[in-house]
Amino acid sequence: MYGFLIAVGVLLLMSIIWMVYRIQTLVSVVKGSDKKIASGSNKINALMFVLFLVGATILMFWYSIKEFDNYQLPIASEHGEVTDRLFWITMAVTGVVFLITHVLLFWFPYKYQYDEKRKAAFYPDNNKLEVIWTIVPAIALTVLVIGGWKAWSDITAPAPENSHVVEILGYQFAWEVRYPGMDNTLGEHDYRLTSATNVSGVDFTDKNSLDDFTSPVVVIPKGEPVLFKIRARDVLHSVFAPHMRLKMDAVPGMPTRFWFTATKTTDEMRRETGNDEFVYEIACTEICGRGHNAMRKEIRVVEPEEFRKWMADQKPYIVNNPALVSDLPEELKELAEITISEYK
Amino acid sequence: MATASVASHSDAAHDHHDHEHHDNFITKYIFSTDHKMIGKQFLVTGIFWAIIGGLLSLIFRLQLGFPDMDLEWLRPILGGWITPDGKLDPEFYLALVTMHGTIMVFFVLTAGLSGTFSNFLIPLQIGARDMASGFMNMLSYWFFFVSGVIMFISLFIETGPAGGGWVVYPPLSALEQAIPGSGLGMTLWLVSMTFFIASSLLGGINYITTVINLRTKGMSFSRLPLTIWAFFLTAVIGLLSFPVLFSAALLLVFDRSFGTSFYLADIYIGGEALPNTGGSPVLYQHLFWFLGHPEVYIVLLPALGITSEVIATNSRKPIFGYKAMIISMLGITILSFVVWAHHMFVSGMNPFLGSIFMFLTLIIAIPSAVKVFNYLTTLWRGNLIFTPGMLFSIGLVSFFISGGLTGIFLGNSAIDIQLHDTYFVVAHFHLVMGSASFFGLMAGVYHWFPKMFGRMMDARLGYIHFWATFIGVYLVFFPMHYIGIAGFPRRYYSWTGFEFSNMYTDLNMFVSVAAILTFGAQLIFLFNFFYSMYRGRVASLNPWRSTTLEWTTPLHPQHGNWPGEIPAVYRWPYDYSKPGAAEDFIPQTVPLSATPESNLPHEQELVKLEKEIIAEEEAVLVANESSKS
Incomplete structure (x- = not known):
């Protein structure tokens, strides 16, 4: 019944609009305004541009200022400070250009709207002007690029020797975290070894993998470099830690990496934001299928001492699941059993 | 010599017209070889697809703006893609995003814009009877049509259309186990794109050939309207780049169906390890x-070419810096081939490449x-006259500025780390490229509606449609910058799973409402377009008082465009508002010798030359006439 009423209402509304449209067409024909080069609407359109300019500018500034704390995520990494500074410098430069060009673009239509008594200026070119507005943007862009290039080179430079290594493996639809253990060296992996109990496909015939362990949360120390070694085992994923200003694709068959230094512990950030629930997160930003929006992993940043203590408390894969090493060759098995007994 | 050949060419056209073949419905409206009809076919097909593409976006905007909404009412259309509890299926959401893109x-x-206007305007504006090959041109449309039919069918198959994003990155697009859309839907996508690429190439070759070879007498490259320059360079870009997409697609077909490993390596999926090794997903990218x-x-x-023409005409002023416009378009054309990897800063490619591509990318901002x-x-x-x-x-x-400036952020690899694949990118390209x-x-x-259909569109409806x-476009896409800076990732079915993105539900709702209203406003255009086609006011021959050649044709130009000689x-x-001229425009067909009052000093020099040529041409014509009789 409601559907029917709505349909009737829509039909009525459309027929009214239709009649208004026909009437105004006929009126304009009678008045002969359709013969004029520029009708009265010209003035209205010209005015609309100015109104739009004023209205949109107010709206933009109001919302940008009001919402600043919402969209500007707190920064928690060293390079994040740099890239954010670049972001806001670029925002300032482009913002000025944005405003100036738009003021001109919307003010000219008002100022130079059609007037049959006036003739437009015949002004086909001016080489000096052209050269100026080729060179000025070129210089501005060069400055911006050089800033970006320096930052980019630093960020993508090889990780410091003392970095804490964490392997992050993306798969449909979760992240698996692997720590190298006390030797700070990840064991080899082979995708063919993947199974329900060996999510990362760790190769336990490699001695380095015996102390490798996993963790439901990425725990990292504050103020010390951390190297994410990133892998994927099925389709593309992308590790995105928004507060760390960190993003790197996870590619099957091609390990990638991203190193950074966290600057604030989770607890510090909780105090700073006044949000007791605050957590650092990892999300996936490369479309990967049904659960693309559900690949969440938490990062916990702690003080270095706490991190060391936490590391020492962790139990390797093989301790939690000795079956993983049950069919190793004899001498390795012995080594594995020693490791297991050490942790018991 | 040149004049003789031109004269005899137009003679031949004369003969052609003397025994004009009569078109029946099929040759006139369906398998037409007339560039004007083919242009209109592209336009109407493009409008059809715009409606489909727009509707798809409204469905996923409903999901994003109103995640709790009961979408049961969509079940008659979407069937099983609505889950039992009245929600949109997440995989179908991804398919919608993919198909929309x-x-x-x-x-x-591409087809609706370039196909329409390159076809319609190139012969009319350069003074040619038709495209270099009318038949290839017809094939170009029908390949596009077939491509569209296949893509349309893929919307209705049980496993759904391709769902790996419009970029269809493997391995997601290569493995049926990864997402159901990568099964038959992806196959149809690839077949459809193959037809589309063939269509683009057939069209592009034609545009280039026509512009180079069939310009009328006096139409040198330095007298081409900027529209033609734009279409010409567009065709060059298409001709050089579409084959690369074809090869990418072909290798993907091999990986999907014939067990090769161009893009696949070390994959464990669905409980089994695949045999593929050595491939690289980054190669595909x-x-x-x-x-x-x-x-x-x-x-x-x-679009920029069209804008140049329309702005100059309605400002009653020459386009400022005609040469600079051409040079910047040439610059954009060349640079467009060496910036591709700025889409891949965080794809895992060598960071050194990232630096190179950052420099090249920001150079392309200068011509823009x-x-x-x-x-x-x-x-x-x-x-200024504000026609629609x-x-x-x-x-x-305005969009070009707004969207172009955000490109400076994204082209900077250091800033792109944070913004890549967030809504900031969505806002950027929807403004600068989409809108x-x-x-x-x-x-x-x-x-050009008056030239296409001989009638005017209603201007008032045009104003309402524009505003x-x-x-609407700004209300939809401007807010996306904020949620992009806040880090909201693209292609997310819902953002509530994360602390950092569990906000801005109000803003997303606002965007969705704005999108629905903006789409609704397009109905005004649709009405205006189809109504004016049959019932619009009959247009005058040159309604915008423009200088270019197409306005010298009859109101309803037949196949061949000009009944007599090509002007x-x-x-x-x-030549708008030239000092000394009586009118505020001088058509391209008016000789300089006829306008001594408005000629610039260097043009006055050319008058003598021009007179000689005209005299010579008349002599040839007289000779031809006498030899005939």
Whole structure:
């Protein structure tokens, strides 16, 4: 019944609009305004541009200022400070250009709207002007690029020797975290070894993998470099830690990496934001299928001492699941059993 | 010699017209070889696809803006894609996003824009009877049509259309186990794109050949309207880049169906380890973006060309810096091929490449900036008439600025780390590529409608359509910058799973409402378009008082465009408001010798030359006439 009423209402509304449209067409024909080069609407359109300019500018500034704390995520990494500074410098430069060009673009239509008594200026070119507005943007862009290039080179430079290594493996639809253990060296992996109990496909015939362990949360120390070694085992994923200003694709068959230094512990950030629930997160930003929006992993940043203590408390894969090493060759098995007994 | 050949050419055309073959319905409206009809076919098909693409986006905007809404009422259309509890299926959501992108980029903004106006305008504006090959041109449309039919069918199959994003990155697009859309849906996507690429190449070869070979007498490259320059360069870009997409797609077909490992390596999925090793998903990305980035300019350049023409005409002023405009378009054309990897800063490729591509990318901003300044200077001290075409052109310049400036953020690899694949990118390309090109399309339709159908579109409805769309587009895409800076990732079915993105539900709702209203405003256009086609006011021959050649044709030009000889061209296309001239425009067909009062000093020099040529030509004509009788 409601559907029917709505349909009737829509039909009525459309027929009214239709009649208004026909009437105004006929009126304009009678008045002969359709013969004029520029009708009265010209003035209205010209005015609309100015109104739009004023209205949109107010709206933009109001919302940008009001919402600043919402969209500007707190920064928690060293390079994040740099890239954010670049972001806001670029925002300032482009913002000025944005405003100036738009003021001109919307003010000219008002100022130079059609007037049959006036003739437009015949002004086909001016080489000096052209050269100026080729060179000025070129210089501005060069400055911006050089800033970006320096930052980019630093960020993508090889990780410091003392970095804490964490392997992050993306798969449909979760992240698996692997720590190298006390030797700070990840064991080899082979995708063919993947199974329900060996999510990362760790190769336990490699001695380095015996102390490798996993963790439901990425725990990292504050103020010390951390190297994410990133892998994927099925389709593309992308590790995105928004507060760390960190993003790197996870590619099957091609390990990638991203190193950074966290600057604030989770607890510090909780105090700073006044949000007791605050957590650092990892999300996936490369479309990967049904659960693309559900690949969440938490990062916990702690003080270095706490991190060391936490590391020492962790139990390797093989301790939690000795079956993983049950069919190793004899001498390795012995080594594995020693490791297991050490942790018991 | 040259004049003789031109004269005999037009003679031959005369003969052709003497025994004009009569078109029946099929040869006139369906398998037409007339470039004007083919242009209209592209336009109407493009409009059809724009509606489909727009509706798809409304469905996923409903999900994003109103995640709790009961979508049971969509079940009659979407069937099993609505889950039992009345929600949109997440996999179908991804398919919607994918199809929206594919349809809009290729079918609407490539075929609908370039296909329509390159076909319609190139022969009319350069003074040719038709395209170099009418038959190839017809094939170009029908390949596009077949491509569209296949893509349309893929929307209805049980496993759904391709769902790996419009970029269809493998391994997701290669493995059926990863997402059901990568089964039959992806196969159809690849087949459809193959037809589409063939269509683009057939069209592009034709455009290039026609512009080079079939210009009328006097129409030198330095007298071409900027529209033609834009279409010409667009075709060059397409010709060079589409084959690369084809090879990317072909290798993907091999990986999908024949067990090769171009893009696949070390994959464990669905409980089994696949045998593929040694491939590289990043290789696909390089190949894809080698087309994908030029593609941006394939959709944008024609829109900029149209805007140049419409703004100059309605400012009653020559376009400022005609040469600079051409040079910047040439610059964009060349640079568009060497910036592709800025889409891949965080794809895992060598960071050194990232630095190179950052430099190259920011260079391409310079010609773009020059174009904007030239548009502004064209408006300055003009005598502006706000036809709907003019309004849409000004709107385009605004989007081009807004979206172009955010490109400076994204082209900077250090800043891109955070912004890559967030809504900031979505806002950026929807403004600079989507909306700007769409506005170019609209400007073109409003401006050349009288030439297409011999009738005028209603201007008032055009104004309403413009303001609703212009404001609407900003309301939809401007807020996306905020949620992008906040880090909201693209192609997310829902953001509530994360602390950092568990906000802005109000803003997303606002965007969705704005999107629905903006889409609704397009109904005004649809009505205006189809109604005016049959019932619009009959147009005058040159309604915008424009200088270019197409307005010298009859109201309803037949196949062949000009009933008599093709007019010769004596001047550039932008003689608006020339000092000394009686009218505020001088058509390209008026000889300089006929306008001594307005000639500039260097043009006065040319008058003598021009007189000689005219005399020579008349002698040839007289000789031909006497030899005939």
